[in-house]
Amino acid sequence: MANKIDRVPVREQDPKVRAANFEEVCYGYDAEEAKLEASRCLNCKKPRCVEACPVGIQIPAFIHQVMDEDFRAAYDTISQDSSLPAICGRVCPQETQCEGSCILGVKGQPVSIGKLERFVADYNQQHEEKVQPVQKETSGVKVAIVGSGPAGLACASDLAKLGYSVTIFESLHKPGGVLTYGIPEFRLPKKAVVEKELQKLLDIGIKIETDVFVGRTVTIDDLMDKEGFKAVFVGTGAGLPLFLGIPGENLNGVFSANEYLTRNNLMQAFSKESDTPIFRARKVCVVGGGNVAMDAARTALRLGSEVTIVYRRSEKELPARAEEVHHAKEEGINFQLLTNPVEVLGDENGWVRGIRCIRMELGEPDESGRRSPVPIPGSEFDIEAEALIVALGTKINRLIADTTPGLETDRKGRLLTTETATSRKGVFAGGDVVTGAATVILAMGEGRKAAAAIHNYLTES
Numbered sequence: 001m002a003n004k005i006d007r008v009p010v011r012e013q014d015p016k017v018r019a020a021n022f023e024e025v026c027y028g029y030d031a032e033e034a035k036l037e038a039s040r041c042l043n044c045k046k047p048r049c050v051e052a053c054p055v056g057i058q059i060p061a062f063i064h065q066v067m068d069e070d071f072r073a074a075y076d077t078i079s080q081d082s083s084l085p086a087i088c089g090r091v092c093p094q095e096t097q098c099e100g101s102c103i104l105g106v107k108g109q110p111v112s113i114g115k116l117e118r119f120v121a122d123y124n125q126q127h128e129e130k131v132q133p134v135q136k137e138t139s140g141v142k143v144a145i146v147g148s149g150p151a152g153l154a155c156a157s158d159l160a161k162l163g164y165s166v167t168i169f170e171s172l173h174k175p176g177g178v179l180t181y182g183i184p185e186f187r188l189p190k191k192a193v194v195e196k197e198l199q200k201l202l203d204i205g206i207k208i209e210t211d212v213f214v215g216r217t218v219t220i221d222d223l224m225d226k227e228g229f230k231a232v233f234v235g236t237g238a239g240l241p242l243f244l245g246i247p248g249e250n251l252n253g254v255f256s257a258n259e260y261l262t263r264n265n266l267m268q269a270f271s272k273e274s275d276t277p278i279f280r281a282r283k284v285c286v287v288g289g290g291n292v293a294m295d296a297a298r299t300a301l302r303l304g305s306e307v308t309i310v311y312r313r314s315e316k317e318l319p320a321r322a323e324e325v326h327h328a329k330e331e332g333i334n335f336q337l338l339t340n341p342v343e344v345l346g347d348e349n350g351w352v353r354g355i356r357c358i359r360m361e362l363g364e365p366d367e368s369g370r371r372s373p374v375p376i377p378g379s380e381f382d383i384e385a386e387a388l389i390v391a392l393g394t395k396i397n398r399l400i401a402d403t404t405p406g407l408e409t410d411r412k413g414r415l416l417t418t419e420t421a422t423s424r425k426g427v428f429a430g431g432d433v434v435t436g437a438a439t440v441i442l443a444m445g446e447g448r449k450a451a452a453a454i455h456n457y458l459t460e461s
Contacts, residue, residue: 007109008037015330019301022185022270024192025327026090026115031069034119038067041111044103049113052101054445055154057081059098059113066116075124078117083157083201084150084179084444086125086193089118091183092441093321125196138165138205141458144229145169146214146400149177150440151235151431153198154447155454156206162455166206167229171213174266177237179440181266182258184295186302187324190265215399220407224426231426231454234415235447238394238432244287248344249390253279253352257288257296257391264299281305281387285355287341288391289313294324296389297333307333308383312340312360312373338362340373342380344388355383394437412436420450421457428454 011027012018018025029037041063049059058077065074078085094100094114102110143159145152148170156166174180179194188194202208212218214236223229241256243249260278263269269278284300286293289311297307309328311318314337318325329335338360345354359379362371396413408416408423414436415422415429422429430446432438 005036005040007040007112008033010112010115015327015332018186019331022302024189025186028122029115029119031071031119031123034066034116034123035069037112038063038116040104041067042103048101048103049098049111052097053081054097054441055081055448057098057117062120063111063113063116066120071120071123071127074120078120081448082117082444083154084197084440085117086121086197087150087179087188088441088444089114089116089121090188090193091179093439095322097441139163140165142167142227142229143454143458144223144227144232145235146220146232147171147177147235147237147431147433148175148198148208149235149237149431149443150179151237151433151443151447151450152177152233153201154444155233155235155430155451156447157201157204158448158451159454160201160204160206162451164455164458168206168208169212169214169218169223170208170210172266173210175208175210181262182292182295184261184265184299185270186298187295215403220400220404220424220427230458231428233447233450233454234400234422234427234429234433235431235443235450236397236400236433237443238396238437240395240397241390242392242395243390244341244392246341246343248346248352249388251344251346251352252350253281253387254344255279255387255389257286257292257389258394260296260389261292261299264303270299270303278303279387281385283385284308284387284389285310285341285383285385286389286391287311288393289318289320290391290393291320291324292393293391294320294328296391298328298331300387300389301331301333305387308336308385309333310336310339310341310355310357310383312338313370314338314362317362317370336383338373340375341388345382352386352388353384355385355388357381357383394432396433396436400433420446420453426457428457 043060062074062077098113099110142165145156145168148168160166241258267276268274269276284305286297339357343356347353359376360373363374366372398413401409406424420428428450430450431443
């Protein structure tokens with residue numbers, strides 16, 4: 001009977017209104033909507049959704065607690081495995097993970113697990129009296145976490161709960177990693193969500209030191225030999241942008257998505273109260289088809305630009321979440337699919353005036369299984385633009401590897417690990433610095449694995 005209830009839609013800002021502001025797009029469920037959606041869960045004996053969750057949240061258990069209106073218990077259930085539920089409920093690609101494995105999705109729509117997780121986290125933040133967390137008495141054993149992104153935060157949380165004295169070192173002036181500098185305000189509010197989730201970690205005794213650039217300000221050897229840290233977790237992510245390598249890419253008005261989003265998200269360039277400069281172009285072209293490309297395009301739109309996304313494959317191959325593509329289209333962003341830039345065109349003053357592109361067709365599958373795009377000879381055409389934002393992914397900054405003797409990497413600079421342990425004794429790693437650019441929840445899963453490995457290492461050594 002439960003599976004005959006239609007999936008409860010989530011309320012959102014009107015597209016025409018939200019396209020001109022940075023307020024959160026989705027409003028989320030209220031209590032009655034959440035209970036109704038929760039009633040759709042079949043409570044499977046072998047829940048595939050749990051197996052598909054990188055951090056192993058007991059999904060049917062928390063959903064049935066929502067259905068019973070025991071929202072505090074639901075929050076406690078989620079918190080056993082996730083240290084950032086309000087964030088994961090907003091930005092995780094549930095459609096390819098937990099929801100993608102939901103049995104209801106075989107013939108219909110899966111349970112809206114992500115929206116229920118978000119509701120539980122938000123409800124408890126808004127309605128529950130703040131309960132002073134019980135700090136476990138620390139063992140005095142110090143563990144350093146390098147990077148305050150999802151992997152580092154998850155690792156730090158688990159270690160603090162095990163009684164370790166945990167310090168996170170962050171190179172930027174605010175913690176949060178990609179949660180703070182990468183994901184826009186309209187998808188992930190900073191004050192209302194990110195800062196409150198970070199405060200919960202501070203409340204259990206985790207220390208965060210900002211403006212510490214490990215590899216420059218201090219080395220891993222310094223942390224272990226001089227400052228007494230018995231283990232170090234490296235969760236620095238993959239932050240160096242990739243570019244196209246085409247003529248004209250050095251013209252004024254060409255940005256990496258990293259820089260563009262960091263100026264807006266971390267440095268609040270979109271706000272009238274901020275002094276951070278940002279180039280507000282009349283027409284913007286964004287190259288790429290992932291979530292970062294959608295974020296950059298939708299940010300440029302909100303800054304007043306007419307935006308075109310250029311992607312070399314078809315819509316079916318777009319790697320971005322379907323929800324993000326849908327929102328971008330609703331807001332009026334133009335998509336030029338099966339199209340690839342070949343040159344950035346400049347004016348006499350050295351500024352971008354357009355992008356020369358070529359039409360593509362899909363050939364045989366490449367190594368990833370996706371059909372390879374092939375240029376169509378003679379199909380070149382120009383797109384008028386005053387700015388180009390390149391969102392083609394990222395690579396690893398080799399600084400830590402280059403300043404830490406004995407730390408082995410592969411040819412792409414990714415740290416080599418065995419069960420999160422690196423080649424250097426006492427040094428562990430996880431997240432994008434090991435896997436290459438991935439998702440928030442996958443990085444958190446790696447952080448949790450590393451915490452368990454560090455605990456085993458410290459108790460056995």
